[in-house]
Amino acid sequence: MKIAITNIKELIQIEDMPKKYVSGNEMNNLPTLKNAFLIIENDCILDFGSMHNFTPSISFDKIIDVTDRLILPTWCDSHTHIVYAGNREQEFVDRINGLTYEEIATNGGGILNSATLLQNTLEEDLYKQSAARLEEVIKLGTGAIEIKSGYGLTKDAEIKMLKVIKKLKENYPIAIKATFLGAHALPAAFKNKKSDYLIDVIENILPIVAKEKLADFIDVFCETGYFSVEDTVKLLEAGKVYGLRPKIHVNQFNAIGGVQTGVKYKALSVDHLEEMRTEDIEVLKNTETMPVALPSCSYFLSIPYTPARKMIDAGLPLALASDYNPGSTPSGNMNFVVSTACIKMKMTPEEAINAATLNGAYAMGLEKTHGSICRGKKANFIITKKIPSYSFIPYSFGNNQIEAVYLNGVKQDF
Numbered sequence: 001m002k003i004a005i006t007n008i009k010e011l012i013q014i015e016d017m018p019k020k021y022v023s024g025n026e027m028n029n030l031p032t033l034k035n036a037f038l039i040i041e042n043d044c045i046l047d048f049g050s051m052h053n054f055t056p057s058i059s060f061d062k063i064i065d066v067t068d069r070l071i072l073p074t075w076c077d078s079h080t081h082i083v084y085a086g087n088r089e090q091e092f093v094d095r096i097n098g099l100t101y102e103e104i105a106t107n108g109g110g111i112l113n114s115a116t117l118l119q120n121t122l123e124e125d126l127y128k129q130s131a132a133r134l135e136e137v138i139k140l141g142t143g144a145i146e147i148k149s150g151y152g153l154t155k156d157a158e159i160k161m162l163k164v165i166k167k168l169k170e171n172y173p174i175a176i177k178a179t180f181l182g183a184h185a186l187p188a189a190f191k192n193k194k195s196d197y198l199i200d201v202i203e204n205i206l207p208i209v210a211k212e213k214l215a216d217f218i219d220v221f222c223e224t225g226y227f228s229v230e231d232t233v234k235l236l237e238a239g240k241v242y243g244l245r246p247k248i249h250v251n252q253f254n255a256i257g258g259v260q261t262g263v264k265y266k267a268l269s270v271d272h273l274e275e276m277r278t279e280d281i282e283v284l285k286n287t288e289t290m291p292v293a294l295p296s297c298s299y300f301l302s303i304p305y306t307p308a309r310k311m312i313d314a315g316l317p318l319a320l321a322s323d324y325n326p327g328s329t330p331s332g333n334m335n336f337v338v339s340t341a342c343i344k345m346k347m348t349p350e351e352a353i354n355a356a357t358l359n360g361a362y363a364m365g366l367e368k369t370h371g372s373i374c375r376g377k378k379a380n381f382i383i384t385k386k387i388p389s390y391s392f393i394p395y396s397f398g399n400n401q402i403e404a405v406y407l408n409g410v411k412q413d414f
């Protein structure tokens, strides 16, 4: 199947030579081509160029004219928890009425609330709820996604979550990476026995996860009141034995040295970073660890935003992800993430689009196949509605500017 898409008003994020990621000043450069064509063959991008050089040919099975519309690569959402059971809107109301996120968690709500719900949900039902969320984010233009475990917190429930992720991988055309987050919170059954829980995760759960190849990465919620740097080191050492590269939650509420630990263990990414000290920025320089900001989480919890300006101006790369989860970010809308990064973090539209495509792909180890319009990469792209420019996407926050989403060369039916 060979399809030509013609009269593209602007083709965004084009690459002749694929890059791993962009950092610092480079992030403000978003390569585009006006009045362009794009040719896809089966599931891959075959070619693109200027309409002046386009020759209609009988070898095309279809020619699609997209006059006045833009095309950009689908969003790469490198941090989500979309496999969860039920919701936590009551905690949302409790927060409006004055409780803090921390107070809710201390009273047995928060992650432990989701864990109880998930433990009591059958795998089939968990799959259905999660598949509905996955379909929702595909409609919103996401074409590659990372999904974490961490709402199970028992061997059976963690495996159940990871099996649901595996099934989603098998049944949907979106690229999915799975992350084992056994150390997301201390389960009630292990209250005051954290070292016993770490032993359980490391000796009983992790070996099964690895043996059944249920995870690509390992994560830890490295935070005051959750898992310390010392705990994180134990878990990352254990993951290393099975070749699981870290992608970790650090510096959400407190800077306790999680970034340094991530860098030391060659984490693919360190995520959240709402609280960044100068030394946390410094240690990330010239490493292969991608910092990931989650602005929808800051928005929903009313906590500080990741200091993107400081970080990019210091020469660092930055990726943007949704953090879609029931407690801190009940939204997987990457268009909103990109808008919020521009509005609240003062990222330019060019920086935000780079962060949510190419850099997001890198943060999942998918930069060779996703994140840009590049010959040989997957034919994953968004066709916008008739809009004046790509800056209109973050500008018109909360509105949907997407007309069609293609994954692996196939238009997704909404």
Ligand code: NIG
Binding pocket: 110, 111, 114, 221, 249, 252, 297, 323, 325, 326, 327, 328, 329
């Ligand atoms: O990334 N910070 C840790 N985990 C999730 C939220 C967990 C929850 O409240 O359910 C996050 O924000």
Ligand code: FE
Binding pocket: 079, 080, 081, 249, 323, 325
């Ligand atoms: Fe998260």
